[in-house]
């Protein structure tokens with residue numbers, strides 16, 4: 001990490017030095033909305049100036065949405081629901 | 093034992109106990125049983141088999157009901173159930189792998205046959221869907237990933253758990269969850285691109301040359 005200058009006066013200075021490795025560490029959390037406000041700012045600044053990380057970010061977003069759209073979800077069979085309801089009725 | 097003056101008759105504590113049980117039962121039905129579809133899906137992903145998934149979900153609920161007192165109210169019940177299911181799956185899987193001869197398959201078969209006889213329609217339907225899902229390319233791509241990547245993608249993208257919940261479920265730090273998701277999605281993307289290329293599609297992430 002090359003952010004440990006003692007001269008850093010505010011978070012912006014600290015954040016602006018985010019490199020690709022640091023951005024990649026935050027990539028998934030950026031896709032999932034799991035970044036802190038500070039991290040979010042730094043990440044956005046980085047991808048605004050780095051086309052490699054920007055396209056990687058877009059790809060990760062797309063991959064997530066494909067999974068969400070295309071994976072089929074099943075309903076539990078009624079037989080299972082019935083047996084679970086029965087199970088919790090008879091165990092006491 | 094010295095008898096306490098306010099406890100004159102025995103049926104009173106018995107009644108409060110059963111009242112407690114009634115409340116517990118009601119709370120359990122309200123909080124836990126509503127997640128049965130999500131649990132069944134997760135079990136299907138883990139076992140790749142409707143019968144095993146059925147079994148796993150049933151055992152999970154039995155355990156969850158027994159230990160429902162230990163569930164912290166106000167926390168995510170779904171996450172709590174998923175963790176129980178996962179642990180159950182691991183225990184079962186390990187046990188079966190170690191002592192395959194000791195599992196009473198006939199008994200299990202009989203049990204499922206008796207359920208299937210009464211619920212043949214919905215069970216057949218499920219098996220059919222599962223077969224078509226197996227051919228689904230996205231599903232195939234997801235399944236082709238190493239387990240540690242597949243798992244976090246399932247929990248995050250399909251089930252919508254937070255990183256904190258996932259970290260707790262897979263018993264790893266949040267940083268590990270982050271990096272597994274990062275690498276898993278990258279790998280998944282390349283698998284999806286392979287499928288797309290087979291169909292003659294240009295993978296859309298590459299801009300014009």
Ligand SMILES: [Zn+2]
Nearest residue numbers: 020023050053
């Ligand atoms: Zn970069």
